[in-house]
Amino acid sequence: MRIYISDLKDHVGQTIELKGWAYQTRASKKVKFLELRDGTGIVSCVFFPADCGEENFNNFEQITQESSLKVTGEVRQHPKHANVYEIAVKHFEIIGKSENYPITPKEHGTDFLMENRHLWIRSKRQHAVLRVRHEIVMAIRDFFDGRGFTLTDAPIFTPAACEGTSNLFETKYFDDKMYLSQSGQLYMEATARAFGKVYCFGPTFRAEKSKTRRHLIEFWMVEPEVAFNDMYDNMDLAEQFTEYIVQRVLKNRAEELRVLERDITKLEPIKGPFPRLHYKEACEIIKKENPEFIIGDDFGAPDETIISSQFDKPVFVHHYPQAIKAFYMKEDPKEPGYAMGCDMLATEGYGEVIGGGQREESVEVLIQRIKEHGLDQKDFEWYLDIRRYGSVPSSGFGLGLERAVTWICGLPHVRETGSFPRLYGRAYP
Known part of the structure; x- marks a missing residue:
């Protein structure tokens, strides 16, 4: 059965697979974050070397804005926010690479946005x-x-x-x-x-x-x-x-x-x-x-x-x-x-x-x-x-x-x- 981000509340503690697009990413030396969207919502996918392994952790930089992905991981309740969930990533796969996505996280003019x-x-x-x-x-x-x-x-x-x-x-x-x-x-x-x-x-x-x-x-x-x-x-x-x-x-x-x-x-x-x-x-x-x-x-x-x-x-x-x-x-x-x-x-x-x-x-x-x-x-x-x-x-x-x-x-x-x-x-x- 296909699982969507809107379904996560029913799968806490389970390892699931999600398919979606990379909305945003941010990273440090010890932990990396992917915001994944699938149309029903956005979820934070957390990359720790101990959970996903060194190879997945090191390949994180290959994820570009709006690349399509398949992410496998455990659904966890957010430690500070009720009814908020996150994915402890075990594995990911890039389905479709997105290169030079034009709408970047900055201000854009109306004409540009309407053309896109x-x-x-x-x-x-x-x-x-x-x-x-x-x-x-x-x-x-x-x-x-x-x-x-x-x-x-x-x-x-x-x-x-x-x-x-x-x-x-x-x-x-x-x-x-x-x-x-x-x-x-x-x-x-x-x-x-x-x-x-x-x-x-x-x-x-x-x-x-x-x-x-x-x-x-x-x-x-x-x-x-x-x-x-x-x-x-x-x-x-x-x-x-x-x-x-x-x-x-x-x-x-x-x-x-x-x-x-x-x-x-x-x-x-x-x-x-x-x-x-x-x-x-x-x-x-x-x-x-x-x-x-x-x-x-x-x-x-x-x-x-x-x-x-x-x-x-x-x-x-x-x-x-x-x-x-x-x-x-x-x-x-x-x-x-x-x-x-x-x-x-x-x-x-x-x-x-x-x-x-x-x-x-x-x-x-x-x-x-x-x-x-x-x-x-x-x-x-x-x-x-x-x-x-x-x-x-x-x-x-x-x-x-x-x-x-x-x-x-x-x-x-x-x-x-x-x-x-x-x-x-x-x-x-």
Whole structure:
């Protein structure tokens, strides 16, 4: 049976074999240390001449950074630290030699690290980020699966825009043309009429020529949709969802958050209820610090930071002006000119991580909106059918996975949140 570093607690006193890579080494005349990593953890492998013999002890210098190894030794409890184990090495074998590994234990520039992303992901910090990402992905699926939602993934190739035509990637599709998906929302509205509660979870694409710390060209998004839910039900669901994933990361990934030096006191208060602000109230907060802000405009990153800095929990902003929202967003009949949409702004200036709202259920209103937005109605006939055959109110939202990872990990830039990020101007390995 293959034994991993994460299994060592079950093998104290036994002689085992581990396979992994040399993370770091250090040596003196009497004892030498190898930090071995295998993907499940890092363990200190101790070389004493009396345990490993003179030949293994003298060959220690052949171990270079990131060489792959097979190490045989006895598992021992660390003499000073509980739940920490080490290997008293008896023998080692180099499987694959690593020569002149480029990412050395010193400071490197961001461009260099991103060009070597395929190697940078081996570092402790990047490993911790990707472990947290994995936990969030599992939490997302568990939350919706555990509440009776059905996963109904949307297509990547789509015939029309969901959120405007200016940021689409166009691609040849045999004798026609298609676009890479901006969102699965329209398809989730269809499947919600079949299953009641649905979600999709997959990659989406935005051809935005933006180089901010919040933007990626390709990112993953989870999008639930619930038939018969209104905007307020939608905020309730988003609130419960956010609390669940944050608290789960705090519970299950404490070690990774420690490696990232994340101040968990900023995450511990992330429990419902969250504050809720009407767009007008949010504008009043912004105007106090940014008098140049024009009421009626959408919020920029500095405006979102101004709002979120007032709270130690995420804050919902709802009822944005109808004129700045997508064609499918329902206008509030009790407050004409304002849409029944909502965004959730994360704490600590991390900005919008959730956006959504209630959909327009009237086919006549949708047809008029499609015309107003300069869209071709024939591209949306299937979408209009959803209203023609048993129309009901529905609501949903989208959470960008990478933005959530950035926030929960406390990262300065979204580029560290995926194995191989795609940003404007550069495609990495």
